[in-house]
Amino acid sequence: MKITLENLSFTYAKGTPYEKEVLREINLEIKASETVFITGRTGSGKTTLLYILDFLLKPTSGKIKVNGENPFKDPYRFRKHIGIAFQFPEHQFFSERVIDEIVFSMKNFDVENIDENLEKVLSITGIEKKLLSKSPFELSGGQQRRVAIASAIAHNPEFLILDEPTASLDSTGISMIKTLMKNWSLLGKTLIVVTHDLNQFKDLNKKVYELKNGTLKEVK
Numbered sequence: 001m002k003i004t005l006e007n008l009s010f011t012y013a014k015g016t017p018y019e020k021e022v023l024r025e026i027n028l029e030i031k032a033s034e035t036v037f038i039t040g041r042t043g044s045g046k047t048t049l050l051y052i053l054d055f056l057l058k059p060t061s062g063k064i065k066v067n068g069e070n071p072f073k074d075p076y077r078f079r080k081h082i083g084i085a086f087q088f089p090e091h092q093f094f095s096e097r098v099i100d101e102i103v104f105s106m107k108n109f110d111v112e113n114i115d116e117n118l119e120k121v122l123s124i125t126g127i128e129k130k131l132l133s134k135s136p137f138e139l140s141g142g143q144q145r146r147v148a149i150a151s152a153i154a155h156n157p158e159f160l161i162l163d164e165p166t167a168s169l170d171s172t173g174i175s176m177i178k179t180l181m182k183n184w185s186l187l188g189k190t191l192i193v194v195t196h197d198l199n200q201f202k203d204l205n206k207k208v209y210e211l212k213n214g215t216l217k218e219v220k
């Protein structure tokens with residue numbers, strides 16, 4: 001699978017006094033199996049770009065294409081290939097038990113062999129079985145992140161998008177998330193990570209892009 005952005009711009013509240021241009025003429029190609037990091041200061045538009053990559057926001061001008069097609073024609077079909085974990089896991093949770101949180105996405109996307117798939121997801125994310133019957137709200141920050149990522153990958157997508165996955169984690173939590181990222185890449189899948197702190201990921205093989213004043217440039 002390939003996602004392409006062509007001269008893509010995005011403006012909030014266009015045509016109102018609150019109009020704010022956040023992304024300007026962005027060109028980007030993300031191919032299968034790549035690990036791509038998007039960095040930039042607070043407010044540079046990283047989360048806005050992720051929303052566009054998950055078809056939650058439509059570009060104001062320019063195009064996003066998935067394998068050459070317009071994903072907005074049928075977002076459900078295209079979203080099957082994408083998993084996204086937002087910046088604040090606790091905003092994403094809605095189930096009483098961890099297992100329901102993870103299995104929901106499998107059911108939503110008609111995954112067969114739920115038990116077998118659950119085993120795979122637990123092994124990639126390093127979630128212990130004893131956590132499955134707990135409430136996601138009573139877990140530590142690091143465990144919550146892993147549960148949010150587990151639900152993002154439960155339907156076996158090709159692309160995984162993570163927004164600030166290590167924010168507010170201690171060094172153990174950070175290293176667990178990095179292991180999870182490596183596990184994901186080893187499966188030959190695509191990883192897209194937004195972070196304001198690249199230093200934590202020095203040892204990962206990746207392409208890095210920086211968002212600055214609305215434009216995106218590859219950092220060599």
Ligand SMILES: Nc1ncnc2c1ncn2[C@@H]1O[C@H](COP(=O)(O)OP(=O)(O)OP(=O)(O)O)[C@@H](O)[C@H]1O
Nearest residue numbers: 012020022040041042043044045046047048049196
């Ligand atoms: N719904 C909205 N309406 C209007 N402006 C918005 C909206 N959401 C975000 N913005 C503005 O767009 C700009 C980019 O926001 P965005 O959240 O994409 O940046 P970010 O790089 O992810 O920031 P952070 O690192 O703080 O998460 C910011 O100036 C923000 O205030």
